[in-house]
Amino acid sequence: MKQKSKSVLIVTAILAAAAVNEVSAASVNAVVRDERNNFVKEAVVIATPAAGLSTSEQELDMKIIDQVDKEFRPVVSVFQAGTSVEFPNHDDIRHHVYSFSEAKTFEIPLYKGTPAQPIVFDQAGEVTLGCNIHDWMSAYVLVTDTPYFAKTDGDGRVDLAGLPPGEYTVEVWHYEQAAPSEQSAVTVNLTQNETPALEFKIERKKKWVPFRAPTQSQDSY
Amino acid sequence: MIFPKTTCCFGILLLSLLLPAAAHSEWAEWKFKPGAEYRHENNLNFSAFGNDKESDNIFNPYVGGGRFYQLGDRTRLRLTADLDVHVYDSWDQLNSWSISGSAALSHKFGVGLTAPWLRPFLTIGYKDVRADIRSGRFIHTGIIFGKRFTPRFDIAANLEYRDRNGKNGVQIVPGIGPDVFDQNRFSISLYGNFLLSEHWLLSASLGHFDGDFDSACTPENVAIVLATEDVKAITLDSVFGGCVYRLDGKGNNARADISFSATRHSSLNFGVAYQKGKGDVQDYKNTILRASFIYSY
Numbered sequence: 001m002k003q004k005s006k007s008v009l010i011v012t013a014i015l016a017a018a019a020v021n022e023v024s025a026a027s028v029n030a031v032v033r034d035e036r037n038n039f040v041k042e043a044v045v046i047a048t049p050a051a052g053l054s055t056s057e058q059e060l061d062m063k064i065i066d067q068v069d070k071e072f073r074p075v076v077s078v079f080q081a082g083t084s085v086e087f088p089n090h091d092d093i094r095h096h097v098y099s100f101s102e103a104k105t106f107e108i109p110l111y112k113g114t115p116a117q118p119i120v121f122d123q124a125g126e127v128t129l130g131c132n133i134h135d136w137m138s139a140y141v142l143v144t145d146t147p148y149f150a151k152t153d154g155d156g157r158v159d160l161a162g163l164p165p166g167e168y169t170v171e172v173w174h175y176e177q178a179a180p181s182e183q184s185a186v187t188v189n190l191t192q193n194e195t196p197a198l199e200f201k202i203e204r205k206k207k208w209v210p211f212r213a214p215t216q217s218q219d220s221y
Numbered sequence: 222m223i224f225p226k227t228t229c230c231f232g233i234l235l236l237s238l239l240l241p242a243a244a245h246s247e248w249a250e251w252k253f254k255p256g257a258e259y260r261h262e263n264n265l266n267f268s269a270f271g272n273d274k275e276s277d278n279i280f281n282p283y284v285g286g287g288r289f290y291q292l293g294d295r296t297r298l299r300l301t302a303d304l305d306v307h308v309y310d311s312w313d314q315l316n317s318w319s320i321s322g323s324a325a326l327s328h329k330f331g332v333g334l335t336a337p338w339l340r341p342f343l344t345i346g347y348k349d350v351r352a353d354i355r356s357g358r359f360i361h362t363g364i365i366f367g368k369r370f371t372p373r374f375d376i377a378a379n380l381e382y383r384d385r386n387g388k389n390g391v392q393i394v395p396g397i398g399p400d401v402f403d404q405n406r407f408s409i410s411l412y413g414n415f416l417l418s419e420h421w422l423l424s425a426s427l428g429h430f431d432g433d434f435d436s437a438c439t440p441e442n443v444a445i446v447l448a449t450e451d452v453k454a455i456t457l458d459s460v461f462g463g464c465v466y467r468l469d470g471k472g473n474n475a476r477a478d479i480s481f482s483a484t485r486h487s488s489l490n491f492g493v494a495y496q497k498g499k500g501d502v503q504d505y506k507n508t509i510l511r512a513s514f515i516y517s518y
Binding site for chain 1: 250254256289291293294295297327329332333334336338340367369371372373375377412414416422424426478480482483484485486487488490492513515516517
């Protein structure tokens with residue numbers, strides 16, 4: 001009986017703590033536009049706490065970047081450093097995935113299906129992916145140290161929730177962003193009672209991909 | 222009647238495409254490429270004499286298909302079979318169909334967008350023309366070297382040898398054979414592609430050839446032709462009503478195309494090409510305007 005009471009008390013305490021955490025979480029709304037005032041979809045809004053990041057041993061979920069109809073899906077991904085990523089190939093042909101980016105340089109030589117070992121993205125930074133067979137295949141990955149990030153929707157908007165109250169640097173990243181600017185990062189003090197609405201503006205520089213459609217000539221690999 | 226050796230080659234090629242035992246199926250990528258082109262040529266008979274030039278519009282549907290065999294990480298073998306049909310608005314004696322088989326081995330020297338690549342190729346085919354002396358087998362072989370510099374810009378250089386066999390016509394000039402359509406030539410071409418926007422691609426090429434080409438003559442100008450050119454072969458021509466002759470000359474061609482990516486698998490293409498041949502004395506010029514739709518899976 002004493003043991004059962006003790007268990008009930010422990011469970012109650014855990015639930016109470018969770019409820020307190022939920023109530024004390026902060027959030028921020030953001031909208032991202034480009035220099036022409038167009039909404040930018042698939043921009044990544046990242047919140048980095050000023051107090052620093054805890055070195056918790058939280059297990060990170062496996063992520064997936066798929067290959068379908070000779071295209072990477074999704075085109076834009078964001079992971080926390082230390083995330084393992086699988087690259088399943090759902091085409092009935094082989095692909096050869098590679099990256100020369102400093103944050104993660106790797107090759108998965110010609111394969112079909114899903115490689116046995118995922119790729120661990122262990123360093124923060126930008127990673128550009130390609131396929132050595134199909135020149136037009138490109139995907140862009142942002143690897144962050146912070147666990148607080150989200151992508152904008154088709155209207156350039158995102159709601160970044162579940163942030164512990166405190167001071168944050170909130171910034172935006174997009175794979176076509178020309179360079180960081182004053183309008184792409186801001187410092188905010190988040191409390192549980194307010195949801196600041198942030199507006200970001202980025203200057204875009206188009207990322208070109210080779211022409212995929214067939215042409216008259218046979219002059220391509 | 223199809224040249225027997227050509228039939229044998231086609232048979233082997235088609236079987237190799239179809240038999241799963243011919244290659245590991247997990248390595249193969251199928252390719253299917255139908256298309257249709259409509260073009261206008263202003264000097265179809267490649268005449269050296271302005272008032273004898275004949276023009277026409279040509280409808281050219283085609284279909285090709287084959288398989289890629291990935292032999293290694295950076296090496297792939299492409300085996301394809303193609304069927305090509307030409308239908309002329311006015312000069313229907315030039316209507317033709319052709320069937321060919323191609324093998325091309327592509328190798329990429331490295332990993333990444335800018336790694337250069339090399340592709341030797343061989344095409345063997347048979348062309349059947351309504352004007353029968355133009356019918357016969359053909360062989361194209363060569364090597365293409367290409368490199369992409371940026372996602373928007375790439376170039377390729379092509380060194381090619383073409384050989385065709387026609388049928389002998391009637392000998393009309395003593396000492397000069399009637400095998401006008403037995404021709405061969407070497408050519409070298411340089412191609413460039415530049416992406417104008419996400420959906421528009423500009424392509425251009427310059428080429429030079431050295432070897433045989435044919436031109437039409439008439440009873441009025443044949444004497445000038447025989448007097449001024451080193452005619453290698455000459456015979457009667459049922460197409461343009463006079464004669465047709467073969468020269469061993471040189472020539473240049475220039476071409477520009479613009480392609481619109483209709484979908485990821487299809488495009489609309491518009492282009493212009495200029496061909497110039499030079500014999501000993503005469504110049505031979507042809508301008509081609511073309512529009513096409515291509516699908517590729």
